[in-house]
Amino acid sequence: MYFLGGVTLAFLMAKRSVMPIGCRMPQDPSPQDETSLFREAWGLYDALAEMNYMFHREIYGQVEALLDEVRQRGPWSMLDLGCGNARFLSPCLSATPPLQYDGVDLSATALEEARLRFLRHLPSFSLHQRDMLEAVEAGLGRFDVIFSSFAVHHLGLEEKARLFRACSAALMPGGRLILVDVVREQGQTRDEYITGYLQVMRSQWTRVLPAELEAACGHVAAFDFPETLETLQELAEAASLPRMRVVSQHAQHYVLVFEP
Numbered sequence: 001m002y003f004l005g006g007v008t009l010a011f012l013m014a015k016r017s018v019m020p021i022g023c024r025m026p027q028d029p030s031p032q033d034e035t036s037l038f039r040e041a042w043g044l045y046d047a048l049a050e051m052n053y054m055f056h057r058e059i060y061g062q063v064e065a066l067l068d069e070v071r072q073r074g075p076w077s078m079l080d081l082g083c084g085n086a087r088f089l090s091p092c093l094s095a096t097p098p099l100q101y102d103g104v105d106l107s108a109t110a111l112e113e114a115r116l117r118f119l120r121h122l123p124s125f126s127l128h129q130r131d132m133l134e135a136v137e138a139g140l141g142r143f144d145v146i147f148s149s150f151a152v153h154h155l156g157l158e159e160k161a162r163l164f165r166a167c168s169a170a171l172m173p174g175g176r177l178i179l180v181d182v183v184r185e186q187g188q189t190r191d192e193y194i195t196g197y198l199q200v201m202r203s204q205w206t207r208v209l210p211a212e213l214e215a216a217c218g219h220v221a222a223f224d225f226p227e228t229l230e231t232l233q234e235l236a237e238a239a240s241l242p243r244m245r246v247v248s249q250h251a252q253h254y255v256l257v258f259e260p
């Protein structure tokens with residue numbers, strides 16, 4: 001039996017009415033892609049985050065402090081790209097919520113949870129079920145904070161470059177891009193990164209059912225394309241966001257701020 005804080009992972013998944021990975025809903029014939037895990041088994045990702053294997057608690061503590069710097073200046077707005085269910089962001093928004101929050105994600109399940117459970121306390125929010133690059137390029141407005149957590153590494157290099165450019169154009173004067181993501185070490189190939197990350201998952205993510213762990217490993221191996229810090233800085237500079245701050249690092253997981 002696999003327990004997390006007295007609650008089984010199986011119970012968590014059942015509670016969220018999600019199918020285990022590999023058990024496709026008959027009415028869902030869509031092919032596997034970088035968001036399949038989140039569309040079909042949102043509860044698994046949510047449970048992994050709850051177990052803090054990706055340092056969500058530490059990271060979102062830092063995100064809250066970064067948001068505090070912005071909201072001291074007055075009313076503010078926020079765009080969240082790949083927002084998921086906004087479960088960890090939600091408490092960071094309680095004290096001084098944004099006047100307007102926009103969240104973008106492809107997962108209907110995650111957005112529904114965001115709408116019903118985690119964003120209810122906000123004065124005004126809009127959720128968009130669409131591709132985040134397409135959404136920000138199409139122009140959802142201008143924001144004091146653009147935030148993205150553990151989503152940008154799914155994009156290819158050219159898509160990341162476009163995302164930085166679109167985010168730069170969508171920032172209000174004095175605004176900032178807060179990026180939480182996995183990062184490759186300088187000189188490390190993607191294959192080396194993936195091998196290292198899978199080793200950590202298989203040796204340290206011990207409270208996950210073996211079949212679910214392998215599904216999560218398969219997702220990482222197929223769809224994670226993290227960049228090095230140097231590449232992220234180059235992309236940001238080319239997008240007129242030359243000031244990069246490394247706020248924190250937790251193993252492969254980073255909190256970064258980019259500003260004009």
Ligand SMILES: C[S@@+](CC[C@H](N)C(=O)[O-])C[C@H]1O[C@@H](n2cnc3c(N)ncnc32)[C@H](O)[C@@H]1O
Pocket residue numbers: 034035038039045049081082083084085086088104105106107110130131132133148149150151154
């Ligand atoms: C690992 S989860 C992160 C969720 C949340 N931001 C967090 O920090 O816990 C990645 C999220 O990004 C979404 N996502 C991935 N690629 C996307 C894309 N191209 N457009 C919109 N959402 C995307 C997935 O559906 C998923 O909800």
